[in-house]
Amino acid sequence: MSTELFLQNEAKIAVEKLYGVIAEASQLQIQKTRKEFEGDYTLVAFPLLKISKKNPEATSQEIGQYLVDNCKQIVRFNVIKGFLNLSMSNEYWAEILTNISLTNDYGFLPSDASGRSVMVEFSSPNTNKPLHLGHIRNNLLGFSVSRILEKNGNKVKRVNLVNDRGIHICKSMLAWQKFGNGETPESAGKKGDHLVGDYYVRFDREYKLQIEDLKSKGLSEDEAKAKAPIMLETQEMLRKWEAKDPEIYTLWERMNGWVYNGFEKTYNALGITFDKTYYESQTYLLGKATVLEGLDKGVFKRKDDGSIWIDLTNDGLDEKILMRSDGTSVYITQDIGTAIQRFDEHHLDEHIYVVGNEQEYHFQVLKLILKKLGYKWSDNLFHLSYGMVQLPEGKMKSREGTVVDADDLVDEMVSTAHDMSAELGKLDGVDSNDAAAICQMVGLGALKYFILKVDPKKNMTFNPRESIDFNGNTGPFIQYTHARICSVLRKAEELGINLPKTISMQGFTAPKEIELIKLISEFPTVVEQAGKELSPSFVANYAYELTKEYNQFYHDFPILKEEKLDVQALRLSLSKIVGDTIRKSMWLLGIDVPEKM
């Protein structure tokens, strides 16, 4: 039980004994005491005035006195205005710390604890261009949220839905066919996803030229766009693909294969894995039967041209098309089918889609349609909608070449980590393999932390130069502190100093130690909160706060050099547990921590 809950209970008893009224939980507000006042936790008196019928000071005074007299864990109190500040006993904190050190994976629940099964879909790349900064946010969020949900006691399945078909895929195929001269990733010395991306850009260039050409011949913009020969050819290619034309199909498989090899490298570099990968080419026909069923049930209606629609105007939305007049399906048709299939096959309790906020409307519609079709689980579909990543100059635009490429960015972060480590002399005498591993960890740590510390739903600005920071509120700062702690623990072992089994209250010498225990004891609540809100930023900000607090402690107090043994024991235990908590927090973010750096 957290200290907040404990105190809330004690305060409830106090209020009942003193005033004969059982207070509501909402009237018993416990919060951490602000640093400038003495005390650990604070009871806010204002909501209780109606019960006590006394002024804030008198009410606080009475409750404080009662608690000190009747609760051995509370040893002191002071009242400032309407705030009752309570101090817990050293024995209480020693016991908390002992319990934490004896608890396996403190703050983490086993994955069957909730009995719930959750699917998280994220990444969902197109196979016509390489991953960029926007995908990085998506991948990091999806992966971290999966881990957070797992440690909240859920069974989690990470899935990727690859958009491997459609007109945009044909564009890069056609451009390669026309202008590629048989170029391959090997012959070009390029990652496959980058090579294919180049042809996607090439298509666009060609397309624009043809549009201009047609316009100069008197066609309107729209006509030119529709009649450009290269576009007509692409549409023809898509028809052939759908008819499984052998030549087109082979080309498609070949080029997608290049892209998958490229993606795999990027995922590996980022440390991202999936339990299952779905391909749209295998799922895009799903949902059609459901749409026809819905038509029979009268949930949908058919227009004169044969297209099928749902009218959502009564729900504050618009009309939405579900099947084209030629009988082909649109994007949402597939999502309807996929969702039904996944809930049937995997007995899911929840499904989370990690997709950018530009698709909020889409998921709103999807949930509503499934609800109208009678699927009760539609309430358990969540769109984890995250904001855009912008550059200082504004939005990234692939056509203007302002996108930040994922591979380039990772490389740049790692090489900066390398430069900085070398400059600081951190790599002196370190084995070159170890050094490379450390720089990898640090560079990626900087990038991942930078992105995950921001509330997912907010847009964020990424400055390629300034964002590569390794001091202050950054991943490397947290990693560094972990390495420091490891160093202390190594030294302790060398000196034959063992970690104590239980912590003695005599060891407390400073409020800083209690401050640290307080923070560590909040870890389970942080994990829970992050899971509830699907927000890794809670964990990131917590890790930073804990780290900062520990560094102050480390700076001000000797650990191994402390001569009083019970004090030394406490500080060593505390260091160990802080290190563990940092590592676990960072693990939840998908960030590795080094033992040396």
Next chain:
RNA sequence: GGUCCGGUAGCUCAGUUGGAUAGAGCAACAGCCUUCUAAGCUGUGGGUCACAGGUUCGACUCCUGUCCGGAUCACCA
């Protein structure tokens, strides 16, 4: 135009059932390594929490309106 999201220090961000004098980092300046890792620690300066009303003992937080920015409302995905 309708709907949704955001606006907090020069910059990047915290601030969660409404609580005390709104916090960090970066950048700037000034200190601290014969002592467990200085990628650290300490200090200084920096704010009309977009604006105006309202609710209340108390509002960055809740409500209404206005302004600004973004997203979205395709027989695209």
